[in-house]
Amino acid sequence: MTTTIITGATSGIGLETAKGLAKEKHKLILVSRNLSKLESTKKLLDSENNIDCDIYEYDLSLIRDNINFYELILNRYSDIDFLINNVGAIFMKREETIEGLEKTFSLNHMSYFVLSKLFSQQGSPLKIINVSSEAHRNISLDFHDLQNKKNYNGWYSYKRSKLANIYLTYELHERLLKSKSTVNCLHPGVVNTNFANDNALPFKIVASLIKYFGISPKEGSETIMYLVKNNDIRNVSGLYFKKCMPVKSSQISHNQEYGLKLWDYSEEILSKYL
Numbered sequence: 001m002t003t004t005i006i007t008g009a010t011s012g013i014g015l016e017t018a019k020g021l022a023k024e025k026h027k028l029i030l031v032s033r034n035l036s037k038l039e040s041t042k043k044l045l046d047s048e049n050n051i052d053c054d055i056y057e058y059d060l061s062l063i064r065d066n067i068n069f070y071e072l073i074l075n076r077y078s079d080i081d082f083l084i085n086n087v088g089a090i091f092m093k094r095e096e097t098i099e100g101l102e103k104t105f106s107l108n109h110m111s112y113f114v115l116s117k118l119f120s121q122q123g124s125p126l127k128i129i130n131v132s133s134e135a136h137r138n139i140s141l142d143f144h145d146l147q148n149k150k151n152y153n154g155w156y157s158y159k160r161s162k163l164a165n166i167y168l169t170y171e172l173h174e175r176l177l178k179s180k181s182t183v184n185c186l187h188p189g190v191v192n193t194n195f196a197n198d199n200a201l202p203f204k205i206v207a208s209l210i211k212y213f214g215i216s217p218k219e220g221s222e223t224i225m226y227l228v229k230n231n232d233i234r235n236v237s238g239l240y241f242k243k244c245m246p247v248k249s250s251q252i253s254h255n256q257e258y259g260l261k262l263w264d265y266s267e268e269i270l271s272k273y274l
Contacts, residue, residue, distance in 0.1 A: 003027040003080050004228075005073070005119075007060055007111065008087030010037035013131070013188050016221035017084060021228065022049040029077070031069055032087075033059040060087050061097050061107035063273045066114040079124040082228060085112040086131045088161070092154035101269070102147040104154070108161035113168055113266045116183065120172065125180035128172070129227050132165035132185040132240070137250045139163055143261055166240060166249050167259040168266075173238030174256075182237035184227055188220040189243070 004021055008014040009030040018028055022045045030053065032038050038055040045053045056072065058065040073080070088108045095103040101110065116128050139159040142150075148157045169185040176183060226244040227233065240249040252258070 001025065001027045002082070003029065003077060004082040004084065005029045005031065005080055005115075006084045006086060007031050007115070010034060010041045012217045013220040013224065014084075014086040015041060016217045017086070017224045018045060018053075019048070020221060020225050022051050022053065024229065025049075025051060026082075027051075028053045029056070029073065029080075030054070031056045031058050031060065033057065033061075060111040060115075061101075061103055062099055063101075063106070063110060063114060063270060064099070066111055067118070067273055070115060070118045073119075079122045080119055080126055082127050082129065083115060083119050084129045084131070084224060084228075085115060085165075086224075087111055088131065090154055090158040094148060094152040094154075094157075102149070102157070104157040104161050105147060105164075108158070109164040109168070110266060110269065112165055113263075114270055116168065116172055117267075117270070120176060120179075120181055120183075125182075127181065127228075127234075128169075128183040129224060130165045130169050130183065130185040131188060131224070132169070132249075133162040134187045134242070135159045136163040136166055136253060140252050141167075141258060141262065143258075143265075146262075146265060163250070163253055164262060166253045167262045169240070170238055170254070170256070171259040171263045176237065180235075182235065184237060184239050184241060186223045186227065186241040188223060 004026045006014055006018055009018045010032050018030060022028060030038060030041060035057040038057060042053045042055050045051060056069060058069045060066055091103050097103055097106050112130055120126055136159060139156060141160055141163060166185055169183050172183045223241050223244050239246040
């Protein structure tokens, strides 16, 4: 049986991906900070597909929770086949986690980094899929302010986090070359989900107008499903996909020096908790 971890699987494209993989009879491991939503998702998947779906309540904006989740999975399961890093949010006001990290950076990037780095240490091949976005374009990282302390802008912080997802993908690909594991990232499309609904009313209105013209969550999950199911690209790694096709990400996202710099910075944060 194929065992798959999905983060952020209680709504939107994460939920649609879980539904699709349940039909493929994957053993699903879902993680979220909202236990009631996890229980509802599990009930839905079990009733529709009669599968074994395990749920775990962790706040993935916290480094410690990512590590605790990893250690629990390590002790309860044999090797993981797929890790789908999908969790993400946009915060229009700057917030810090109890660990002192800016929340967009911590949830949207560090959770991807920690889980990818830790699970890729397993002995058998792992296929990692990182949900990024076309929002990564027309932005760069400020390596003097990765915690977004200066002139905070929620949209720009989100864009930087999606660029960080691509840097992580490309750098991890280089580190996995001697293994049979793979890592790819993707743009799911502008999807009409509840994304950004926790923000203030003015931004919710703008976001709702944008999403009104977006595709459905099921359509948004198609590229993820393609990367999981298509045997022809099972061994492909280090690519950015859009509409089930590899495309070129922004020019700056291919700067290996920046990718390594972000990796070292992220690893320094992680090392404080190991």
